[in-house]
Amino acid sequence: xxxxxxxxxxxxxxxxxxxxxxxxxxxxxxxxxxxxxxxxxxxxxxxxxxxxxxxxxxxxxxxxxxxxxxxxxxxxxxxxxxxxxxxxxxxxxxxxxxxxxxxxxxxxxxxxxxxxxxxxxxxxxxxxxxxxxxxxxxxxxxxxxxxxxxxxxxxxxxxxxxxxxxxxxxxxxxxxxxxxxxxxxxxxxxxxxxxxxxxxxxxxxxxxxxxxxxxxxxxxxxxxxxxxxxxxxxxxxxxxxxxxxxxxxxxxxxxxxxxxxxxxxxxxxxxxxxxxxxxxxxxxxxxxxxxxxxxxxxxxxxxxxxxxxxxxxxxxxxxxxxxxxxxxxxxxxxxxxxxxxxxxxxxxxxxxxxxxxxxxxxxxxxxxxxxxxxxxxxxxxxxxxxxxxxxxxxxxxxxxxxxxxxxxxxxxxxxxxxxxxxxxxxxxxxxxxxxxxxxxxxxxxxxxxxxxxxxxxxxxxxxxxxxxxxxxxxxxxxxxxxxxxxxxxxxxxxxxxxxxxxxxxxxxxxxxxxxxxxxxxxxxxxxxxxxxxxxxxxxxxxxxxxxxxxxxxxxxxxxxxxxxxxxxxxxxxxxxxxxxxxxxxxxxxxxxxxxxxxxxxxxxxxxxxxxxxxxxxxxxxxxxxxxxxxxxxx
Numbered sequence: 048x049x050x051x052x053x054x055x056x057x058x059x060x061x062x063x064x065x066x067x068x069x070x071x072x073x074x075x076x077x078x079x080x081x082x083x084x085x086x087x088x089x090x091x092x093x094x095x096x097x098x099x100x101x102x103x104x105x106x107x108x109x110x111x112x113x114x115x116x117x118x119x120x121x122x123x124x125x126x127x128x129x130x131x132x133x134x135x136x137x138x139x140x141x142x143x144x145x146x147x148x149x150x151x152x153x154x155x156x157x158x159x160x161x162x163x164x165x166x167x168x169x170x171x172x173x174x175x176x177x178x179x180x181x182x183x184x185x186x187x188x189x190x191x192x193x194x195x196x197x198x199x200x201x202x203x204x205x206x207x208x209x210x211x212x213x214x215x216x217x218x219x220x221x222x223x224x225x226x227x228x229x230x231x232x233x234x235x236x237x238x239x240x241x242x243x244x245x246x247x248x249x250x251x252x253x254x255x256x257x258x259x260x261x262x263x264x265x266x267x268x269x270x271x272x273x274x275x276x277x278x279x280x281x282x283x284x285x286x287x288x289x290x291x292x293x294x295x296x297x298x299x300x301x302x303x304x305x306x307x308x309x310x311x312x313x314x315x316x317x318x319x320x321x322x323x324x325x326x327x328x329x330x331x332x333x334x335x336x337x338x339x340x341x342x343x344x345x346x347x348x349x350x351x352x353x354x355x356x357x358x359x360x361x362x363x364x365x366x367x368x369x370x371x372x373x374x375x376x377x378x379x380x381x382x383x384x385x386x387x388x389x390x391x392x393x394x395x396x397x398x399x400x401x402x403x404x405x406x407x408x409x410x411x412x413x414x415x416x417x418x419x420x421x422x423x424x425x426x427x428x429x430x431x432x433x434x435x436x437x438x439x440x441x442x443x444x445x446x447x448x449x450x451x452x453x454x455x456x457x458x459x460x461x462x463x464x465x466x467x468x469x470x471x472x473x474x475x476x477x478x479x480x481x482x483x484x485x486x487x488x489x490x491x492x493x494x495x496x497x498x499x500x501x502x503x504x505x506x507x508x509x510x511x512x513x514x515x516x517x518x519x520x521x522x523x524x525x526x527x528x529x530x531x532x533x534x535x536x537x538x539x540x541x542x543x544x545x546x547x548x549x550x551x552x553x554x555x556x557x558x559x560x561x562x563x564x565x566x567x568x569x570x571x572x573x574x575x576x577x578x579x580x581x582x583x584x585x586x587x588x589x590x591x592x593x594x595x596x597x598x599x600x601x602x603x604x605x606x607x608x609x610x611x612x613x614x615x616x617x618x619x620x621x622x623x624x625x626x627x628x629x630x631x632x633x634x635x636x637x638x639x640x641x642x643x644x645x646x647x648x649x650x651x652x653x654x655x656x657x658x659x660x661x662x663x664x665x666x667x668x669x670x671x672x673x674x675x676x677x678x679x680x681x
Contacts, residue, residue, distance in 0.1 A: 058086060058089070059114060059116040062116045062120060063084075063086075063114070063115040064096075064098050064112050065081045065082070065083060065084075065146065065150075065173040065175065066081060066083075066107065066111070066112045067080070067109065068082055068109070080172045081113075081150065081172045081173045081174075082102075082107075083124075083150050084100045084101070085099045085101065085120045085124070086098055087106070090109075093108050095108050095110030096110070096112065112175060113146070113175045113176070146173045148170050148181065149170065150172075151170060152169070152170045153167060153168070153169055154168050154198045154199065154200060155168070156168055156183075156198065166185055167185075168185055168186075168191075169184045170183055180192035180193055180194045181194070181195065181198060183198075218290045219241065219279055220241070221241070222242065222257075223240070224238075224239075224240060225239065225288060225289065225291070226292055227239065228287045237253045239253040240255075241272075242269075248273075249272040249276070250269045250270060251272055255292065349432050350379050350434070351431070351433065352423070352430035352432055353430060354372060355372075355376060355422070356372055357373055360422055361377055363381060363420070363435075363503065364504025366378060366504070376433050377420065378506075380434060380435045381418060383435070384418075384436065385507050387483070387484055388487055391595065392595075393517060393518070395499070395514040395518075395520075397514065398512070398515045399511065399513075400513065402513075403498055403513045406498060406515070409496075410497065412445075414440055414443050415440050415443070415500050416437055416438060416499045416501065416514075416522070417438060417440070417502050418435050418437050418438075418502040418503075418504075418505070419435070419436045419437075420434070420435055422434075427628075428627075437520070437521065438520070439497070439520050439522035441526075446495070452528070453524045453525050453528055454527075454528060455528045456551050457551055457568075457569050458551040458552065458568055462549055462551065463567060463569075466565065466567045466576075467610075469576075470565075471621075473578050474614075476601045476622075477576045477601070478601060478602065479572065479599045479600070479603075480572070480573050480575070480590075480598045481573075481596065481597045482573075482594045483571075485530050485534070485570065485571030485594070486519055486521050486523075486529075487518050487520055487521070488533050488594060489526075489529035489533040491517060491519060496516070498513050498516070499514045499516060500513060501513075530571075531568075534568065534594075538568075538590075541555075541589045541590060543566055543586075551567060551569065552566070552567055553565070553566040557585050557589070558579075558585050561579045561582045563577065564577040564582050566586075572606065607626060607628065607629060608624050609625045609626065609627065609628075610622060610623070611625075636672055637669075637672050
């Protein structure tokens with residue numbers, strides 16, 4: 048009979064495992080060795096775990112094992128999985144300690160060892176605990192126990208007395224996937240494959256494949272790596288060489304002193320101005336540009352968070368307590384937001400306290416506003432952008448708006464996937480864009496007038512000054528509705544019209560006689576594609592004249608989803624979508640990021656699908672996490 052599923056332990060599933068097995072020889076003497084396997088679950092016959100041994104293609108249970116959760120389990124066994132799912136291991140550096148030496152690896156014993164100095168040996172058993180020794184076999188056939196500190200990956204008696212540095216990075220080998228940045232020959236990091244020829248010379252092959260048309264083109268651009276065995280470790284330590292295919296940046300932590308002094312002088316001049324409205328945006332922008340290099344301002348009005356000393360998001364009135372470096376970055380971020388609203392979009396105009404008192408009986412009390420700081424991550428979860436957003440406390444809006452007055456549609460996840468599928472069918476890769484300060488583009492109707500107070504701690508607005516809104520602002524209840532109508536009107540003027548049953552999917556003819564363009568809108572983010580590159584370029588030109596828009600090129604990271612797009616020899620497009628950061632966020636919220644062999648309980652039991660939360664006593668926070676997990680991944 049079926050029983051209610053009980054709680055089981057969460058496992059770092061599909062991790063590499065070193066499992067101790069015992070064998071009886073010569074009477075009652077027990078000897079043991081470790082077998083390299085893959086963790087696949089719990090052993091129903093014992094309190095141990097269940098492991099798959101690729102060598103025997105069988106299962107075995109054991110409670111005496113050591114996990115290596117820092118490396119994927121497929122490559123060491125030559126296993127290739129192409130079933131539509133991709134498994135990544137959560138790397139907790141405190142626990143993910145891979146063995147220094149693998150089974151079958153040749154090593155050397157330290158010259159200081161008291162019994163077997165400078166002898167060669169072969170690893171037979173990997174220790175289960177960090178304090179246990181390795182079992183190694185000597186050339187004579189004897190098996191002895193040697194602690195890790197007495198083992199070396201290189202020959203200590205070598206005449207050159209130099210360490211082959213590649214041996215300290217066991218993942219570096221022929222055909223290894225890597226990402227490389229060589230400042231002398233590369234503008235941006237490249238993903239590719241490390242190759243070693245018959246002469247022991249290393250080279251880097253750009254691209255993800257060694258076959259196909261793109262690979263043949265890249266082969267001509269193969270980058271030689273002279274003296275790689277002696278430079279690999281330094282490249283790895285400086286983050287210029289990383290394992291696997293990754294997107295990464297290297298950052299300088301400080302500005303040049305001359306640029307820093309120029310910026311501080313101009314910023315002080317701006318903040319001390321009695322009337323910031325008299326300063327032109329050009330002059331202010333030059334002050335920002337004088338301090339900006341690739342480490343601080345990435346593009347447009349995007350202030351980089353890469354150089355922050357602290358990842359705590361500050362309050363505006365507490366900027367004085369920040370470190371000098373962080374204060375510059377967050378001051379600049381607020382300056383960008385404020386000027387964008389005050390001068391670029393002209394969202395408000397200054398009024399005096401006397402003028403406010405005249406308007407007060409007509410439009411009501413001034414609404415408070417606040418400046419919200421946010422560190423936005425990139426597609427890898429690393430700090431990417433320091434952003435301020437000035438918002439109104441819309442909950443104090445005196446108007447009695449109905450839900451239909453405020454409703455604005457957004458593109459659904461299903462519609463997003465349909466857009467991607469259609470583009471893939473047409474052998475096209477979607478392009479994306481982002482409208483800057485979208486909620487501040489719509490002019491307020493005459494019957495919707497607001498006066499707001501400047502954010503607490505604002506160093507720019509003159510004293511005793513209020514802000515009379517001319518356009519919508521973040522926080523107002525009808526801002527989303529106004530923006531959708533404004534954006535729809537702009538798209539209609541280009542020739543794009545919404546679908547009857549999908550108001551955020553637009554399609555139409557941009558150029559007569561050319562294929563149509565398709566566009567999906569999600570608030571201020573959008574993606575689009577057409578079978579004609581000419582049409583895509585024409586749309587970007589026309590839409591860019593309507594709004595200040597950042598066209599980001601081929602889709603890479605959209606609505607929290609990571610997109611990896613590629614083409615084959617026949618020009619067919621493949622798109623892989625993943626949400627690794629969301630998965631990690633769930634792990635952290637559930638306090639499961641401290642991985643151990645015995646982890647926290649879950650409602651999983653082998654043979655019983657988890658499709659609902661059991662009706663048992665459970666803290667509200669845990670129930671909400673489980674419900675979110677079911678919604679996201681069922």
